[in-house]
Amino acid sequence: MTNLLLLSSKAVGWLVALLVILILAAGGVITWLCIKRYREKNAKSADAVIGQWNLSGGENIDVATMEKRDKTKRIIKDVFVYIFLTLCAVFAFLPFYWMVITSLKTETEYRLSVPTFFPHQFQWKNYWMIFHQVTSASGSNATFVQILINTIVVGLLSTILGVIITIVTAYALARMNFKGKNALFALMLATMMIPGELYTVSNYITVAKLHWNNTYTVLILPFLVSVYYIYLLRNNFMQIPNSLYQAAKVDGLSDFGYLIKVMVPLTAPTLVSITLLKFIGTWNSYIWPRLVNGNEAWQMITNWVTGGFVDRLQPDGFSLYGGGTESLDTLKMAAVCMVSLPLLILFIFCRKYIMRGVSKSGTKG
Amino acid sequence: MKDENKTEVTPTPTPPPKKHNKFVQYFINLGHRIKGWFVDKWTAIKDFFGSIKTYKQRKLEAELVTNDGPQLTRGEKFRRGLKSQSGWLFVAPAILLMAVFTFYPIIAAFINSFKQGYSGMTGKFNGWGFDNFVRVFRGDTGTGGASFVQCLFNTLILTFISVPLSTLLALLISVALNSIKRIQKAYQTILFLPYLTNALAMGAVFATFFKIIGTASYTETYGIVNIVLGVFGIAPIDWVGLTSPHWEIGSLSIPWAKYVVTTIYEVWSGLPFKILILFSAMQSINKQYYDAAKVDGASRSTILWKITTPMIMPQISYLLVTGIMGGMKQYSAVVGIFGATMGQDYDMGTMVGYLYNYISLGQTGYAFAGSLILFIIIMIITWINNKVTKKHTTYR
């Protein structure tokens, strides 16, 4: 039975092919069922069936006026949409699944020549090992709490300040007129093309000369301005019709008031996206904190989680495989999983704000 | 008066158009054409500034009307002029930060790329000149390592394949997501998962899927991709290994199988961000448009290409522009899949890989020169792109 789980056998190929065929077949069956049900009932009750599969959630559409043939077509198309999405979801999920199961394998199993689809033996201690990392490094005064505080302080501050700067800058670039605006914008865009690796050394020297090493400042300041998001938000702002601006001007609203009262609510989904992405970026930052803040007490969660990845011999004598100096990939994967989990929760939380859309705030169009 | 008379008295005779032989005429025509080109440009520039002026005037007029103040004192004019520049106040924080952490390093790199034999660590160099650029282009850097032309080629190919591909796929997925009601949230969450992972770790995972493991005597596994392809009768391909198939053009190697793997990875990792942007943009489209279109009996594909796509064109162009710029900077994915030497002997090297290679060798001058050449190349591409799609893009 375990051999079935090995990647070597041709059965796996068939298994995957079967999976695809199954998805397709399920789609076919659903199509057939829907059509059958539709034909059995009269046109009016069929609306209910099709209504559930309707596109773009337009419940108010007068479906009854549609032709019968169109409806059959619609059902088929809907099924295709689901098949397409399912295949994409499998494509997106498979590597993630692999990461999760790898994080639960023993290093010996991971190093098997033929990888296994499912762990023979769940090694939950991989996660335990990562949690016990800092307690063993007594050279610094870093504790998990300290590192968590660092990450939250830096994450919140750089997200809030970053989003404020992004909004203000994007607004000026989108709506205000001042000399050299276009040149400034072109210059900003041009900097996106230059690899950040080029800055790293120069910026390191800058902060070292300012004696900013081992501070929060050095983690926040250099990444506050993100041209990517300024550009995105500027595009969004530009889509808001000019007439609104004129109207606001007539109402005696200042630029700033217009920005806060009209623009920000209208672009709320994008702003939530930017906030989320910005926070994920800070959460995942790793190379720069490690370089500038050598003292572990000033590092971030990802530094902490990825520190070493080796099978440390714990003070209480515990170790996974008797201790060692080589870094273990299973631990690395466990670390990545642990870093991802809070972000996933954050995403699920933010999703409804991103996806709610502007339909409720109305004035768009 | 006197002058006027003078000119009247001696009117200059208009010379009859001189006849030239063909050879001279050709050059005269050429001269006219060149002059015409410059005049054209000049007119365009004048128009450009002219249009700004008229816009300003229009605005000023509008303000005059609302303020009921026909006459402005000098002071008021000055204040108004200052107020019209208040945009600088808004962008000031961003500019300040960028000046320190972005513009300064770039300028420093620009200057240092002209220093011959520049060592980033000690700041010592032998003299000024274009030596670094010449050496980078000829691949004659004296310390070996990645080849510039190969890295540049890889970067351009990978970017221009994977960016449009992933944007198109993201567009289709967003449309599909937008058109369903059931389990939409589950799909959203699953499709966002790749964004939460780490490029280095996931590169290794992708490599596992494509890897053939085995010795000359016994093959352990062909990797899941080859096994699945085998069901359809396709012979196993060494996607990521040392015997990976490639074409060779001169000193340039085109490892197409590795390109396929990298492209799949890039599409996979680029999807979540693109879906997020496109989907939230689609959510912002007013439903009335769709309703109207449906009442008119428009088909789904008509709605997609005639309504949805134009409405989210700014987002698409944003994704394309930033995607290309991000693609030019790709590094960790390739290292994750193909290891620290980026394939066999840097055959999958990218521009940032090139940069890192020379920075870690202490040859910072070459790294700077290489990235400056890359910058110029992207500028040229952007410029051409602008020329071609001036009407359709919001990027100016």
Added chain:
Amino acid sequence: MKRKLITSLLVVVFVLAGCLTVFAACDGNGDVDHTIYFYSSQGDSLATITDAAVKQFEETYPGWTIEHTQPGGYDQVLEKVRSDLTAGTQPDLAYCYADHVAQYLSSGTVVDMNKYLLSEDSFTYTYNGDDGEQTKTIDRIGFTQEDVDSFNKGYFEEGKLSSYAVPDDVTLPSDALVTLPFVKSTEVMFYNPDALKELGIGVPTTWGELWDACALAKAKWQSCTPLGYDSEANWFITMAQQRGFEYTSATGNHYLFNNDGAKEWLDDIADKYNKGYITTQQIYGGYTSGLFTKGPKENGSIFCIGSTGGASNQAGSNFTTEVAPIPGTPVDKDGKPVASKTAEGFDHINYSCISQGPSIVMLTGGNGASNPTEKEIMTFQFIKILLSKQFQIQFGQGSGYNPMRNDVYDDEGYQTYLNGKDEDGVTTLEAKKLIISKTSVVGKTLSEENRFFVSPAFVGSSVARAQMTSVVQYVLLGQKQPDRALADAYKACGGK
């Protein structure tokens, strides 16, 4: 409205500036003049062992502290030190590889440790203790002669400036000592004793014997691959040393590997590869240890040559892994390889094996310390602790690295460890720990017989190494003939 706008913006700017000033004021950096900065690539487990040395130092020398930073792997240490050298904030002591030091040399901050190595001078410093200003005297700055004598010679020679390509502007004396070894690892041969028993042969000690064993194994288990070699580059460099062909040199045209000796050897291994005797980690695609641990009956291997650092992964699934030194090459009086031990002109067997693992380098003048000499002396006191017999024993046992002192092997505790016993001397170690201790036994042999060598370091020596990986791969897979592979590598290294 306008006032509101400006006020709001000003508030934002002030809040921003305020926050950052507060954070900037929370300076995490300590007392620069009395803190020794030490960068290493140690993981947390090793850092715990090092903490003991730090504690010992801080207790012995009150008023001084050590800040131990772990920027990541070796590459990250290099990156950080190099950036620090540019900014003038270099550490006082850092882990290093020889090619890193080749880069640091031109900064002019590398300290010649000969100054302190055997210095008999005493040194007095003052500090603010509990009772106000106090003084502390160090009786002897340097090591004793016995200490230095017990350093492994091969490791020690590595740190001399003579094995470096020295840039023109370096003012150090030509016999300067720029690095000291810390702990070392090497390559050893893990083998499957059960399989050898079944074949009826002993442990091969030369490459010829190894190939014979491979032939036997191949005859018995058709689809096995008897030998897995982890690192192609190490193989090339080791064989260059054993067979006496040239690889690189510190001076002049660095790249000498394009020679007949190399071609001859490459031809030989290509032949062995075609017979199905060998694979390498890259060619195999998975871990060679995975191939080794499953045994020849499951299409695995019998021998695996790899780093002592990875020993814990070599525990066999159904056999007890044994460890031996890597095979040698029988050579004649001039060091030229001969066919076998019985061949005409045979003189001795060249057992050279590569020496890897971190050394330490002392840098001066970091962070604008007001008294660099005092700091150098205090840093050297820390080095003395790191290289002391007691600490080397602790570190060797905890990490599986080979200690850099030969007298460690005389220590009773360490011998117990080598015999496969736990610290209490009774319990037999579990399988994975046992291999580490067996590896250390081999390390002892190698160390006592001075089999270690190092290849010269210069800017670009890492490129040459990477190219050797490609050469061996191309030749084994038959993609390039040896002469073309070597010529291409020579070109890729920047040779003319």
